[in-house]
Amino acid sequence: MLSNQLLNKVTWKIPNALALVGSASGETWNGMTTSWITQLSMEPVLIGIGVDNSAVTHRLISEGGSFTVNLWDPADKRVFVKFSKPAVRRGTTLNDRQVRIGKTGAPIFEDAIAYMDCQVRYAWDMGTHTLFIGEVVDAGIRDDTIRAAAMSDTRMKYGGVKRGGH
Amino acid sequence: MLSNQLLNKVTWKIPNALALVGSASGETWNGMTTSWITQLSMEPVLIGIGVDNSAVTHRLISEGGSFTVNLWDPADKRVFVKFSKPAVRRGTTLNDRQVRIGKTGAPIFEDAIAYMDCQVRYAWDMGTHTLFIGEVVDAGIRDDTIRAAAMSDTRMKYGGVKRGGH
Secondary structure, eight states: OOOHHHHHHHHHTSOOBOEEEEEEETTEEEEEEEOOEEEEEETTEEEEEEEETTSHHHHHHHHHOEEEEEEOOTTOTHHHHHTTSOOOEETTEETTEEEEEOTTSOEEETTOSEEEEEEEEEEEEOSSEEEEEEEEEEEEESOTTSOOOBGGGSSOOOOSSOOTTO | OOOHHHHHHHHHTSOOBOEEEEEEETTEEEEEEEOOEEEEEETTEEEEEEEETTSHHHHHHHHHOEEEEEEOOTTOTHHHHHTTSOOOEETTEETTEEEEEOTTSOEEETTOSEEEEEEEEEEEEOSSEEEEEEEEEEEEESOTTSOOOBGGGSSOOOOSSOOTTO
């Protein structure tokens, strides 16, 4: 018997990344905490991210055609809860974090330890989430000594079955 | 300038899982170390895995229409190198690890701390790898006290740009 409880427990065990995804449509920018991230091809280098269909980021990536993946210092965890809601833009900041616009038009966080700037090649609606697959057209490493944050660095969980108001 | 070296370095920083993927076509069974794994939808619960187009596992999943994701104890790391090559089946073992056939027909490792048995719903060739997306139709947890292994538990790396003979 495959209960929702078991589905939650087992999927929460999958070791996930924890990063900020940047997106933009015109003057509307956002950053969103994201854990469903994986590379999907080596030639070209493609990165896939799963984004909730109801998220602001879903609209911005759909309109803007690009996204950034910003890997983060695990010591700077406060961002992950903060960026679980739509971010507040002031000038060139999102939630008071400095960003700059990358080659694809999506914002890159200056505080990221490393980033990938991705042009969307495919977008597939999987049900509750859309898989955006982007080619890495630009990338950078700010600090090569720090490992990137993972979900397991926090007490957060993401995944499992759909819940009311998720 | 986006060099192959930078693409390798930045993609290797993405925190990945490290698990064994089970697959079967008729009497041919395999288990393969896999790190490109993420959930992709909550309703239905879909899991995506990226599998090298030249891998035995690619053929078996394509033919068998299913796969299992076997999460592993990080203290039992030897399997990951061992299962980087096609596994040797003897009876109901793969590389001397006991397996049983799950609901979908794919093998489940008895040593896994948890498993997801997935029926393939979509398969998309991304270039070097195919993204197999499966619905979790059965799952189990053998030991709920152990966290699942991640790539960072080893010195292994996977991803980046394609290399000769990869």
